[in-house]
Amino acid sequence: MSxxxxxxxxxxxPRATALGRFFDNKNVLGVVxxxxxxLILLALLTYPFFLGIYLSLTDAIIGRGGHFVGLANYTGLLxxxxxxxxxxxxxxxxxxxxxxxLILGLxxxxxxxxxxxxxxxxxxxxxxxxxxxxxxSAISFWWIYDPTFGIISYTLRHLGLIGxxxxxxxxxxxxxxxxxxxxxxxxxxxxxIGLLAGLQTVPGSLYEAxxxxxxxxxxxxxxxxxxxxxxxxxVITMFSVIQTFADFQLPWVITRGGPNNATHLxxxxxxxxxxxxxHLGEGAAVAMAIFPVLLLTVIVSFKNLRRED
Amino acid sequence: xxxxxNRDRAPGTPAADRPRRLTRREVLAAGGAGLAGAxxxxxxxxxxxxxxxGAAYGVPGMSLDLPIERGASLRVLRWGQFVPVDQPxxxxxxxxxxxxxxxxxTIEYVNWPDIPSKTAVAANVGAGPDIVTSFFDDPHLYPDxxxxxxxxxxxxGKKYGGWYDLxxxxxxxxxxxxxxxxxxxxxxxTVNYRVSWVREAGFDAFPKxxxxxxRLAKALRANGHPTGFxxxxxxxxxxxxxxxxxxxHGGKVWNADGSAGLHSDGTIHxxxxxxxxxxxxxxxxxxxxxxxxxxxxxxxNISMTNNGISIYFIARAQFPTVALDMxxxxxxxxxxxxxxxxxxxPMAMVFKYSKYPNAAKDYLRFCMEEGNYDQWINTTxxxxxxxxxxxxxxxxxxxxxxxxxxxxxxRRGQVHSxxxxxGPRPAAAHAEYVVVDMFAxxxxxxxxxxxxxxxxxQRLARIARG
Numbered sequence: 216m217s218x219x220x221x222x223x224x225x226x227x228x229p230r231a232t233a234l235g236r237f238f239d240n241k242n243v244l245g246v247v248x249x250x251x252x253x254l255i256l257l258a259l260l261t262y263p264f265f266l267g268i269y270l271s272l273t274d275a276i277i278g279r280g281g282h283f284v285g286l287a288n289y290t291g292l293l294x295x296x297x298x299x300x301x302x303x304x305x306x307x308x309x310x311x312x313x314x315x316x317l318i319l320g321l322x323x324x325x326x327x328x329x330x331x332x333x334x335x336x337x338x339x340x341x342x343x344x345x346x347x348x349x350x351x352s353a354i355s356f357w358w359i360y361d362p363t364f365g366i367i368s369y370t371l372r373h374l375g376l377i378g379x380x381x382x383x384x385x386x387x388x389x390x391x392x393x394x395x396x397x398x399x400x401x402x403x404x405x406x407x408i409g410l411l412a413g414l415q416t417v418p419g420s421l422y423e424a425x426x427x428x429x430x431x432x433x434x435x436x437x438x439x440x441x442x443x444x445x446x447x448x449x450v451i452t453m454f455s456v457i458q459t460f461a462d463f464q465l466p467w468v469i470t471r472g473g474p475n476n477a478t479h480l481x482x483x484x485x486x487x488x489x490x491x492x493x494h495l496g497e498g499a500a501v502a503m504a505i506f507p508v509l510l511l512t513v514i515v516s517f518k519n520l521r522r523e524d
Numbered sequence: 525x526x527x528x529x530n531r532d533r534a535p536g537t538p539a540a541d542r543p544r545r546l547t548r549r550e551v552l553a554a555g556g557a558g559l560a561g562a563x564x565x566x567x568x569x570x571x572x573x574x575x576x577x578g579a580a581y582g583v584p585g586m587s588l589d590l591p592i593e594r595g596a597s598l599r600v601l602r603w604g605q606f607v608p609v610d611q612p613x614x615x616x617x618x619x620x621x622x623x624x625x626x627x628x629x630t631i632e633y634v635n636w637p638d639i640p641s642k643t644a645v646a647a648n649v650g651a652g653p654d655i656v657t658s659f660f661d662d663p664h665l666y667p668d669x670x671x672x673x674x675x676x677x678x679x680x681g682k683k684y685g686g687w688y689d690l691x692x693x694x695x696x697x698x699x700x701x702x703x704x705x706x707x708x709x710x711x712x713x714t715v716n717y718r719v720s721w722v723r724e725a726g727f728d729a730f731p732k733x734x735x736x737x738x739r740l741a742k743a744l745r746a747n748g749h750p751t752g753f754x755x756x757x758x759x760x761x762x763x764x765x766x767x768x769x770x771x772x773h774g775g776k777v778w779n780a781d782g783s784a785g786l787h788s789d790g791t792i793h794x795x796x797x798x799x800x801x802x803x804x805x806x807x808x809x810x811x812x813x814x815x816x817x818x819x820x821x822x823x824x825n826i827s828m829t830n831n832g833i834s835i836y837f838i839a840r841a842q843f844p845t846v847a848l849d850m851x852x853x854x855x856x857x858x859x860x861x862x863x864x865x866x867x868x869x870p871m872a873m874v875f876k877y878s879k880y881p882n883a884a885k886d887y888l889r890f891c892m893e894e895g896n897y898d899q900w901i902n903t904t905x906x907x908x909x910x911x912x913x914x915x916x917x918x919x920x921x922x923x924x925x926x927x928x929x930x931x932x933x934x935r936r937g938q939v940h941s942x943x944x945x946x947g948p949r950p951a952a953a954h955a956e957y958v959v960v961d962m963f964a965x966x967x968x969x970x971x972x973x974x975x976x977x978x979x980x981x982q983r984l985a986r987i988a989r990g
Contacts, residue, residue, distance in 0.1 A: 276948050278647040278648060361819075363806075379807075386810070470811050471756065474755070474964060475969040476961060487955060490640070490641045491956075493955070
């Protein structure tokens with residue numbers, strides 16, 4: 216009875232206004248909530264993306280609207296030896312850097328997942344390379360690799376391990392390696408922290424069961440840790456591949472694409488041709504050349520994830 | 525040039541041919557300071573007086589009346605200073621004009637290689653600084669978006685002995701038939717070398733031709749003093765010396781009709797000689813950016829490089845033994861038989877979107893008038909060459925003899941699009957380092973001269989197709 220009385224005491228709901236009824240409609244409310252995000256995506260992603268496609272089909276130069284030239288920019292790139300070299304550089308850079316980052320990042324995550332003194336502090340420190348602005352870390356590496364004053368050569372020379380400085384940035388092979396090392400240094404925390412989060416979601420009971428069954432460390436890693444981490448690893452690797460493939464700041468600051476164009480990547484070539492060389496159409500075509508690769512990466516990643524599901 | 529007496533050596537200073545070995549930390553500090561450094565004053569070089577009445581350089585009585593728009597204000601995008609006395613003087617000069625006209629001027633100083641991209645954005649969106657000082661043929665990328673400057677250019681030219689041919693080539697756009705930009709002053713480049721080491725190599729005077737220049741380079745290397753010329757994407761230094769090298773051997777990138785002109789015996793000769801020169805260089809030049817040769821020279825790692833006067837400035841301030849033992853020489857003449865140098869050229873342009881074109885033009889006129897422009901050249905101690913002939917003999921050139929080789933850079937310079945007129949295609953070839961990469965391919969990359977040339981031609985053909 217008291218419950219009935221209490222219900223009766225509740226004041227009647229005010230009559231909804233027309234605007235209120237309009238927003239009470241779930242379909243309308245959904246659209247209203249999503250609209251800002253959609254508008255931002257349209258303005259900041261979709262429009263520039265389609266503008267890029269359009270520009271890549273024109274002969275536009277800075278300060279002058281272009282004419283439609285079809286696929287001429289793309290066919291021109293196929294016959295361009297520099298573009299072919301840049302394609303090789305970019306694939307090499309991305310493949311080696313992402314593989315190293317994955318291995319090192321996973322190793323670091325496993326170490327950080329263990330109990331040790333100062334664990335929180337170390338975890339915070341590990342993030343530093345990722346937090347430091349890319350340009351600053353690039354300038355640091357530029358000095359570290361300096362052919363005359365680089366700290367690595369200086370130290371090794373004073374330890375008597377080398378007779379003369381290492382030409383990190385002057386030799387094409389070494390320059391590629393040096394740039395990849397800089398990228399790995401910067402990118403490892405992204406993997407490590409991401410995978411660490413994944414490791415912490417693995418139920419401890421699984422490890423206990425494995426221990427009871429007498430599984431060794433490698434067996435546990437292979438049959439428990441890796442399978443459970445795989446979806447997260449795929450996502451992290453996908454993001455990393457996209458970032459590495461489109462890298463610009465590190466090569467631009469450290470080498471400007473040298474020596475002998477050995478570290479020229481799609482990003483630096485697109486900037487050089489579109490902005491410095493003023494050929495917007497051709498620069499856009501170089502930038503769009505990245506797109507199929509990135510699209511493929513996303514498709515493969517999501518297919519992999521779906522299979523996991 | 526060939527006088528190797530250590531004219532600046534103070535009594536009791538150590539012999540220049542036994543320079544103190546610089547520490548890594550000293551050179552890092554100098555390099556980190558952008559090399560020009562703030563220590564000019566300490567070297568006794570700070571003569572930054574404000575604008576003053578100058579000597580008589582111009583035709584008396586000439587004036588140009590440009591009615592300044594009511595309520596005008598100006599935004600100026602200018603290159604950041606190479607030497608620390610530049611910006612303070614420019615600011616004082618600007619203040620003097622503002623006080624005279626009541627027009628507020630805001631100047632944004634930017635690292636010079638960043639200006640073309642900012643200019644490109646301004647040109648494309650139709651908004652930005654009223655005046656932009658970009659480089660080389662940047663104005664020729666958007667001639668129809670710029671305010672014609674014929675009145676100011678004609679006035680200044682007539683009053684001050686005319687513009688150098690090189691300046692006219694950069695400032696006047698033939699298709700639109702107007703002056704579209706004013707050349708503001710060239711930061712001249714020469715060969716920087718160590719006097720004692722050149723003497724030790726058996727040369728009493730710095731070579732004036734390429735064969736002797738190569739002999740000197742080899743002798744220096746044999747004595748343990750390698751040379752160093754950038755073969756990386758150093759926008760200023762690498763482009764400057766490789767274009768000189770190509771032109772000096774009779775090669776060129778463009779024909780007069782605008783077609784690609786790289787294929788020639790002169791180019792092959794230049795590449796083959798470059799391989800010889802490369803064998804005398806220190807390691808790492810393949811990746812050198814603009815500051816790297818400065819650092820290497822100041823550290824005593826190299827005996828010879830190409831640069832503006834900034835190495836000497838910083839040496840006087842922080843490395844006196846290097847300053848005493850270094851000198852400058854004009855680039856040797858090659859088989860082409862005449863001087864052919866690529867000199868940096870800042871160009872001031874006024875965009876049509878500016879609401880105050882007359883104010884902008886009057887500001888530029890004021891900066892280049894007697895009492896201002898000659899003082900700027902003097903104050904910056906030879907870093908800039910005046911672009912108007914009447915200012916060619918301002919007092920700075922009669923001071924320190926080591927500055928003298930920079931005096932006539934504009935007489936020896938060629939437009940970077942040589943032998944055609946400036947425009948988008950030469951700009952693209954320059955921005956893409958086609959010439960630098962050609963020499964780098966043959967040296968750092970180890971390709972034959974013909975393969976390096978073929979590769980460059982392929983790239984040039986793509987650019988020439990537009």
